Amino acid sequence: MLTLRYAVAGGLLLLLSLACLQAHSQPPTVFRTRVIYRHTNSVQSVHINNNGWIVWSEGDFTRSDVWLYDGSQVRRLSAGEQWRLNTYPRLNNLNRIVWRYDDGSLSDVVLWDSGVLTNITRSDGSVGFGAPDINDSDWVVTTGTNATTGYQDIYLWKPGYSEPENLTYWADFDSQNPRINNLGEVVWNAVDTSANPQIYLAHADDMMNYRDLTGNTVGDDYSSPDLNDNGQVVWMHHNGSNWNIEMWSPSTGVVALTDNTGNAASTFPAVNSLGWVAYEQSILFRKYDVHLFANGQVIPLTDNTDPTRSFRIALNDRGELVWVTREDIGGVRYWSVILAQPVPEPATGAVLLSGLGLLALLRRKRG
Secondary structure (H helix, E strand, O other), X not given: OHHHHHHHHHHHHHHHHHHHHHHXXXXXXXXXXXXXXEEOOEEEEEEEOOOOOEEEEEEOOOOEEEEEEOOOOEEEOOOOOOOOEEEEEEEOOOOOEEEEEEOOOOEEEEEEEOOEEEEOXXXXXXXXXXXXXXXXXXXXXXXXXOOOOOOEEEEEEOOOOOOOEEOOOOOOOOEEEEEEOOXXXXXXXEEOOXXXXXXXXXXXXXXXOOEEOOOOOOOOEEEEEEEOOOOOEEEEEEOOOOEEEEEEEXXXXXXXXXOOOOOEEEEEEEEOOOOOEEEEEEEOOOEEEEXXXXXXXXXXXXXXXXXXXXXXXXXXXXXXXXXXXXXXXXXXXXXXXXXXXXXXXXXXXXXXXXXXXXXXXXXXXXX
């Protein structure tokens, strides 16, 4: 009889667990936000990994530095040297960080690993490496100017490489803004030989066998792509009137996520492995906000009035988002790094409490 009782209880707990999972699968409508750090200089980019670590660059025209929030404290990772630019930091889920370092004559990519900083590109001054990205295999993609052709190319560095490999040396066009996922897929935007902007997708080990996701022949503009570990790709598309966000997947092809009119613009998207897409939503020159597209719903996360603006967005697979808000406080202009975390739906909490109540009841009966 006792065994039957526990079997029934186990079944109930399983149903409760499934209910919890179902509640978690729905996009949240409420987020808890907090300021991680404030600067009086511009914050130029942010990124967040699945551990909740956040990196960003901050500075002015004379110097910029990379900063890290590791879940408990904020610290500066670069040296704060005058006339040194440390920009475009990205991190993987192993907490390794890459960024671009520029001292005015050389432009390289450096790798930070548990406090150890390594130059992984070793520029001779003729290449000039750009903004990098890194996956959980520690593969790093970046851009550089091909000294022979003069085109911008995509370069790849893997652990053990003495220098990065040029992946698009064969392309007679500029390639920019590469992103790499944990499948080794690379997405980037390029202007093709007919001067049409395109979005391309390929595996880092087979870049010549690329896929043209946009097939642009009418002069529209496609740029700033991002991709997740499911192979979904997002980008911003200018149709001659407005900027909009589009998503591509192997099963659906290209789907428009926004449909702007007037001065409205949706720009600079980021996508996580849940298929959520965060982006900047603006009424040009007077209103800049953060929106989230999740499971077919658009969720506004800010509602600013000028001069307050929110932009530079990233998100992780836990549904956490980070962005920058520029605001005036007490007559001083600040750039604040904002972390937004989803608040569980009330139904989820009720299910969990029911499960705890069931366990308490079983204990009493057993006693």
